[in-house]
Amino acid sequence: MKELTCIVCPVGCHLSVDENQKITGNKCPRGYQYAISELTHPKRMLTTTVRTIFNDVPRLSVKSKEPVPKEYLFDIMSELNQLIVTKHVKIGDIIVSNIHQTGVDMVATKSTDVNHQ
Amino acid sequence: MNNVDLAIIGGGAAGLAAALSAVDDALRIVLIEKDRQLGGILNQCIHHGFGLHQFKEELTGPEYADRFIQSLSKQGVSIMFETTVLDIQKKEDFELMISSPKHGYEHLHARAVILASGCYERTRGAAIIPGTRPKGIMPAGSAQRYLNMEGYLVGKRIFILGSGDIGLIMARRMTLEGAQVLGVAEIMPYSNGLTRNIVQCLHDFDIPLYLSHTVTHVKGKEVLEQITIQEVDQSMNPIAGTEKVFDVDTLLLSIGLIPDVALFDGLPMKKSPTTRSAYVDQHLMTNIDGLFVCGNALHVHDLVDWVSDEGKKAGQWAKRYLLSPSHAVKDLKPILLGHYVRYVVPHHIDMNDCTEPITLSFRITKKMTAAYIKVIQDDQVIAQRKSAYLAPAEMESMIIQPHQLISKNPIQLIVEDIV
Numbered sequence: 001m002k003e004l005t006c007i008v009c010p011v012g013c014h015l016s017v018d019e020n021q022k023i024t025g026n027k028c029p030r031g032y033q034y035a036i037s038e039l040t041h042p043k044r045m046l047t048t049t050v051r052t053i054f055n056d057v058p059r060l061s062v063k064s065k066e067p068v069p070k071e072y073l074f075d076i077m078s079e080l081n082q083l084i085v086t087k088h089v090k091i092g093d094i095i096v097s098n099i100h101q102t103g104v105d106m107v108a109t110k111s112t113d114v115n116h117q
Numbered sequence: 118m119n120n121v122d123l124a125i126i127g128g129g130a131a132g133l134a135a136a137l138s139a140v141d142d143a144l145r146i147v148l149i150e151k152d153r154q155l156g157g158i159l160n161q162c163i164h165h166g167f168g169l170h171q172f173k174e175e176l177t178g179p180e181y182a183d184r185f186i187q188s189l190s191k192q193g194v195s196i197m198f199e200t201t202v203l204d205i206q207k208k209e210d211f212e213l214m215i216s217s218p219k220h221g222y223e224h225l226h227a228r229a230v231i232l233a234s235g236c237y238e239r240t241r242g243a244a245i246i247p248g249t250r251p252k253g254i255m256p257a258g259s260a261q262r263y264l265n266m267e268g269y270l271v272g273k274r275i276f277i278l279g280s281g282d283i284g285l286i287m288a289r290r291m292t293l294e295g296a297q298v299l300g301v302a303e304i305m306p307y308s309n310g311l312t313r314n315i316v317q318c319l320h321d322f323d324i325p326l327y328l329s330h331t332v333t334h335v336k337g338k339e340v341l342e343q344i345t346i347q348e349v350d351q352s353m354n355p356i357a358g359t360e361k362v363f364d365v366d367t368l369l370l371s372i373g374l375i376p377d378v379a380l381f382d383g384l385p386m387k388k389s390p391t392t393r394s395a396y397v398d399q400h401l402m403t404n405i406d407g408l409f410v411c412g413n414a415l416h417v418h419d420l421v422d423w424v425s426d427e428g429k430k431a432g433q434w435a436k437r438y439l440l441s442p443s444h445a446v447k448d449l450k451p452i453l454l455g456h457y458v459r460y461v462v463p464h465h466i467d468m469n470d471c472t473e474p475i476t477l478s479f480r481i482t483k484k485m486t487a488a489y490i491k492v493i494q495d496d497q498v499i500a501q502r503k504s505a506y507l508a509p510a511e512m513e514s515m516i517i518q519p520h521q522l523i524s525k526n527p528i529q530l531i532v533e534d535i536v
Contacts (some may be wrong), residue, residue: 004315005312005313005436007316007317009166009175012313044321044498047164047165047177048290048293049163049264049265051268056153059266059268061178063163063177066232070321077293077294077295091180109163109176109179110180110183
């Protein structure tokens, strides 16, 4: 028996997985998916910032469009820390596609042109 | 534009929602923001988890703000950026003393004002941490702003006091940026943060959480060098012999938030010692006619979704006040607090103006696995519901319909533990 706390949403269901991989305690199907993924290949959403050349927004906030493998978090961070955004971007624009060969894109969660919103 | 109908102070979650719901062709509305952009604290909350109630999806802070900013941009609300309100006076109307780099010092007249200025963080002084006064001790939210908006990592070896969500989020954020977070101390025997944040911010990075521990000493001449934590007993007194020493250059404080209503100091406004903000009626109006407060400036909320809801209400009530004011003399009756109820907002109800449902937002003092929430008037239960789980860290709400009121006497809110 393994105990997990679901991190998919702020409710934080307490999940139990038994020897036959039967999952209990989840209030929604996403909890079931989370338990399977957590025991086979844990993934996390990554939110961070990248440098820009714009004075109004010296850091642009970005997120992984989907959760990425947990073991790559630090590698992805170092890749993103090399980056400088030099062209204006809008919220949702892809900043790096297929980051660290994960198949997941990093997208902007903000526009760089803040004063004309 | 020196004369407006409505001035909204603060362009964060509460102010944005208030502006959107107050919009009307007949009203001149101005939104005053001290920063160079709208969104307030949401801009520095780059993590995801916002908007599950408002939008049924999980957004990051900037994305959540953007939804409201986009809706507002289609409306005729003027926005004053980089503008600080220095003082408010009430004469015939409200007179706001404002200042900005672009226009300098100006006066602005408004018939009604919504204060949506958010809250500020408790500092070291408020927590009374003994020791020297070196650099490197700061509120977690300030460190978050430095890192996420300006791009400065404030330290390399970090300890965090307080296990609220801001502290936990910053533990992960600074770890990802290459700092070493040596631990989080929480004076209570439990964390006030979400369980999922304990998992994904601390467990994921093997950061220890010291429950029933607090910082009892700091050391360092110019810059912080060392902190000492100690276990506390049930009366919160440090236990001798439990000292643990950490060599750190930064101590982040995540020890609570206080509504920012310093602007009211010049007005004869009545304040609650519990929420440390204004007493308001069910229309979120203070004892000063035409002055409304909402969001974290009124009481500290757990979720931004609830802040937006309250801002929306403040906007609606301010609009009604301006366009179709009630001429009835107010009959304010306090809401009495039963056992285990720490505070309730609104604080009183205008019994001569009960036409819409009244939302009571409240916090309790004790964790309960099952409870009845009841509203009593004239010794009768006029509204009740059962709640499966109640905790001091979680804001609860109860809605009263106008027809449920049986008289104009005060109502009482009580919470009964089902054992």
